Amino acid sequence: MRTVLIIGVGAGDPEQVTVQAINAMNACDAFFVLDKGEAAAELTEARRALCSRYVTGSYRTVIIPDPPRDRAAADYEGAVRDWRDERARLLAEAVERELPDGGVGGILAWGDPALYDGTIRVLDSIRAAGHDVGYEVIPGISSVQILTARHRVTLNRVAGPVHITTGRRLAAGWPAGCSDVVVMLDAGLACSAYRDLPIDIYWGAYLGTPDEILIAGRLDAVIDEIASVRAEARARKGWIMDTYLLRLHPEPTASSD
Incomplete structure (x- = not known):
């Protein structure tokens, strides 16, 4: 064998x-x-x-x-x-x-x-x-581990779940009952559709390499910067690998059922 x-x-x-x-x-x-x-x-x-x-x-x-x-x-x-x-x-x-x-x-x-x-x-x-x-x-x-380490944040909040998904899935709708969402394989920054919600984003590209780029902040305040930096980096290098964590505020209220 x-x-x-x-x-x-x-x-x-x-x-x-x-x-x-x-x-x-x-x-x-x-x-x-x-x-x-x-x-x-x-x-x-x-x-x-x-x-x-x-x-x-x-x-x-x-x-x-x-x-x-x-x-x-x-x-x-x-x-x-x-x-x-x-x-x-x-x-x-x-x-x-x-x-x-x-x-x-x-x-x-x-x-x-x-x-x-x-x-x-x-x-x-x-x-x-x-x-x-x-x-x-x-x-x-994984890039998810490096992302949270670089931004000095935990992946989950106290006793809270984490949802890991793709840009394609995020574009179809926000995951029900989730406040912390990690997005990978997102060719079009699907998070842009949620810029009117109270969301913090922790974004990173080329994580763990000399070309690493990090941006964090309120989604509506930094999404245009992320889109611009991302497009420039992709044009310069010919490819991009990026991952981001979205943190919705406040956390969804637990069901009493």
Whole structure:
């Protein structure tokens, strides 16, 4: 059996890579990289830099062109499934071609592999298709943890819940009964629709990297600044990764039922 290690390497700061992740990286014969093209070349290079810094033995880097994804499809979830299935096919071919029986491969996942990252599902698809490939998951520090640390706030209020969602879901409506909402994968700053509500925002982009940007304040007072800074950064770098926490005041009143 071949084994793939899905290794969470944090959001970008090499000093936030855990000892467990470093040990896992040093167990790998090859690293598999799904290459998103020139726009994300900086991310590919960052993965190489992590390997150069922490891996003491020999290894190979296997580049796999990431299949295109239809982001405008009417059936969004179906388009994601098709994209993930094609990823699984390409990765399975690469693993069987590049690793001998008993070999170990690694995939470096930004943040934590369990939080809005599709690599675990890709490996599940590979196994479901009958490939003799096992996998293990090594957790990493997520962008959500770095966001709250940088802004020096707690993720939740006393005994309160936290809702983690996407920009697409937030655009469909504010989560019922929630006052603290973390938003990821938001291409269009869906929080702008709530600028008339008493909400504080803690926003961060490129968290854990030298390009890190932080803005916080009342949503209606800072959302235009965030939109402007975000657009400039994306145009300059060709990509953006950002996450934010929304804190509604006052907290929803608990039901007496």
